[in-house]
Amino acid sequence: MKTVTSKELHEQTARCLNLVRRGQRLRVIRNGRADALLVPVNEQVDPSWDEIMVEVRAARAKGGSKIKNPVLEQRRRERERYAAHLR
Amino acid sequence: MPLIYADTSTLFAYFHPGDSFSETVDAAVAQHSPDFAYWPLLRFELRHNLRRLQSTPHGGVAWRALRAAENTSARLRWQNDLATARVIESAEELSAKHGDDIFCGSGDVLHVAAARRLKLLAEFDEFWTCDDLQAKFARACGLKTRLFK
Numbered sequence: 181m182k183t184v185t186s187k188e189l190h191e192q193t194a195r196c197l198n199l200v201r202r203g204q205r206l207r208v209i210r211n212g213r214a215d216a217l218l219v220p221v222n223e224q225v226d227p228s229w230d231e232i233m234v235e236v237r238a239a240r241a242k243g244g245s246k247i248k249n250p251v252l253e254q255r256r257r258e259r260e261r262y263a264a265h266l267r
Numbered sequence: 268m269p270l271i272y273a274d275t276s277t278l279f280a281y282f283h284p285g286d287s288f289s290e291t292v293d294a295a296v297a298q299h300s301p302d303f304a305y306w307p308l309l310r311f312e313l314r315h316n317l318r319r320l321q322s323t324p325h326g327g328v329a330w331r332a333l334r335a336a337e338n339t340s341a342r343l344r345w346q347n348d349l350a351t352a353r354v355i356e357s358a359e360e361l362s363a364k365h366g367d368d369i370f371c372g373s374g375d376v377l378h379v380a381a382a383r384r385l386k387l388l389a390e391f392d393e394f395w396t397c398d399d400l401q402a403k404f405a406r407a408c409g410l411k412t413r414l415f416k
Contacts, residue, residue: 226339235328237293239284244325246287250316251276252398258372259400 181231186210189218207231269392270344271301272382274375275312276397277415278303282317282333285325288397291415301392304385305343307351308377348388354381365407375401379408386410 182199184206189196196206196218206218214235217227273281280288281296317333320326336343358373358380371379375398382394382405394410396402402414 226341227335229336229339229341232332232335232339232341236282236284236332239325239328240289240293244285246289247283247285247320247325249276249280249286249288249397250319251274251279251312255276255372255375255398255401259370262372263370 181205181207183207183209183214186215269299269301270304270385270390271299271392272304272378272385272394273301274378274394274396274398274401275309275316276401277395278309278313279316279329280397280415282313282336283320283325283329288415292395292397295395295413295415302342302344304346304349304382304391306346306349306381308354308381310337312374346385346389349381349384354384357381357384361408365404369400369404369407371400371404375404379405379410382410383408 182204184192184196186208189206189208200206200218200220203220203223205220205223207214208216208218217231219225277288277292280286280292283289313333317326317330321330354377358376361380361383362373362376378396379394379401382391385391392411394402394405394412395415396405396412397415399414399416402412405412
């Protein structure tokens with residue numbers, strides 16, 4: 181899938197729409213983030229699962245600090261409170 | 268595609284790239300390409316936990332991915348037959364039967380009860396969780412269970 185910036189889309193709308201008319205899907209980036217998809221009118225609109233998860237996978241690959249799973253943290257706190265109550 | 272009941276802890280880890288279980292869960296999804304059972308309790312708990320983090324960079328990524336996933340018919344399979352009242356009744360039965368032995372909270376029991384209902388109603392393959400006590404409980408309730416560590 182090709183990527184265009186919102187500026188390119190604004191300045192070259194006809195060229196982008198011609199690409200889409202020929203069957204090309206375009207991902208529109210604004211402020212460095214994928215904001216929209218342009219797809220041919222006769223194509224299924226739903227993005228593929230890979231497209232949905234592309235940002236998640238990119239962020240994961242970049243690494244960075246990890247967080248504790250908040251669902252587990254909440255359960256752990258509840259269990260500790262319950263255990264303290266039983267003591 | 269296998270149908271998995273993924274506890275909220277697992278779905279959170281799948282969507283949130285900074286979660287400590289994120290890579291492990293993603294690897295399992297890549298290996299098995301499952302569909303995930305989805306119903307109101309799971310949706311609420313998942314949205315609630317992601318919503319609270321959506322102002323953070325990773326949280327924003329996760330939130331957008333979840334909403335995009337909910338807008339498609341792919342992978343998150345809505346379970347119309349999982350009636351909340353029946354799941355709560357089933358959870359009550361499980362609590363009465365196992366509650367003294369296994370140290371689970373009411374929310375954790377509800378997910379196991381929902382997975383058991385799903386097993387009765389539809390094709391169901393596995394229960395996935397990152398919660399060791401819930402995994403123990405799910406196994407005691409007869410569910411084939413995968414625990415992420």
